[in-house]
Amino acid sequence: MSRYFSEEHEWIDVDGDIATVGITDFAQGQLGDIVFVELPVEGATFEKGDDAAVVESVKAASDVYAPVSGEVVEVNGELEGEPALVNSDAEEEGWFFKMRLTDASELDGLMNESAYEKFVASL
């Protein structure tokens, strides 16, 4: 399994043709206390860059974009009752949704962990 990162502060774990998507620890830190996560419905299909989810922090609503194209096959129901999981464990338990990839070549445009760390440091 390999982990990718987007410039929109999402992480993507890829296992075969299934990608698990969440927001990075840096992103949750910037957003602050998360009070609600609006997840996509299972079966929804997204093109890369589509609005896929919304994170509501105390101060604002932020869109989460689909980092790659695909069909949503599972969402993290835990976030409904406990949105603060995104604050406490953004890059594991706080995952958002899983997608079946339609175009694995889109992963080539994403960063690895060290490239993402450099990207964040440059902000």
Next chain:
Amino acid sequence: MNMTEVDHADEYQELPLEALPLDGWHRARGARMVGFAGYHMPIQYDGIMAEHQWTREQAGLFDVSHMGQISLTGEGLDAALEAVLPADVSGLKAGRQRYSMLLGDDGGILDDLMISRRGSDHGPDGDDIYMVVNGAMKYDDIAWLLDQLPDAITINLMDEQALLALQGPRAAQALASIVPGVDALFFMQCGAFVWGEHDLWISRSGYTGEDGFEISLPGVIAAEFADALCVIESVKPIGLGARDSLRLEAGLPLYGHDLDINIGPIGADLGFAINKRRRADGGFIGHDRVARELAQGAALRRVGLAIDGRLPAREGALVFAGTKQIGTVTSGGFAPTVGAPIAMALIDPDHAAVGTTFDIEVRGKRLSATVAAMPFVPHRYHRQPS
């Protein structure tokens, strides 16, 4: 994802932003700074929820130095101010503070503000009226006042002064430990105090719904004073983010969001700030609209909304009764003390009774909302026993 800092895009301006006296102090304490009302301001330190909670339980120190502090003096001051404010200025005793508004010619709210009569030794010509106005509006307010007030009145923007607010159930104990005697003030009273050799002007008031104080002091000693407060165990600095969630829970409107030039005092549910004499006799700019809306009602009314579920409705969300749009959310968010989303909205008065339910549309979804009595969290002001 997008990383917009806040939803109040209109106040979060592009450069150049100015630095306030506590700029370096906030940064040294790890604040995240944003642009607000033309200044670099701290939006949060530890996190909005924790800071909100701290203020409700302990004492939160807020830097509100962006606000406009204005001293007004001159012959015939009371009468001159009664022509531009709907407040009972002539009945304002020394050492007392009142909430009021500047109204435009058509009765729309230009800004909301506090006025105090400080007593005999303040201002270049003796007895002054001290006014605190919103930071984003202060230059517009001064231009308006210059236009409206007679030449005999001097308007002094006290831009060397900082303004701090200490709010919360432990505020009185904390402040009195460095400024003895301040705990003798009751809500909406004010007075002159000293800290070392420095003059302070302190009112027992604030914008969180909690007991607390607002302290006007020279900008050059603001950091030293803030340090003296923050060594007290119950005191922590609090950012603008928690200030917004605290005032929303307290049912207090925010200019530029819940109040603006399109709404008058009656629609804004601020009729309490206009007493019987001023309602009846008028004689202030905007009285026609106040009288008309008192008699006939306003086209829109500011109400509080309790929202079902967990999804917050933000400023700009539309309010519907069935398919008919009846209003707009003017501010909203998750209320940490309530533990649920709340909002304020301007809506058709036919739907404004407490308990009325309707829908708010958020990203194509309908949320059920109920008109709720405000404040959402009870005020805990230290009122003078009557």
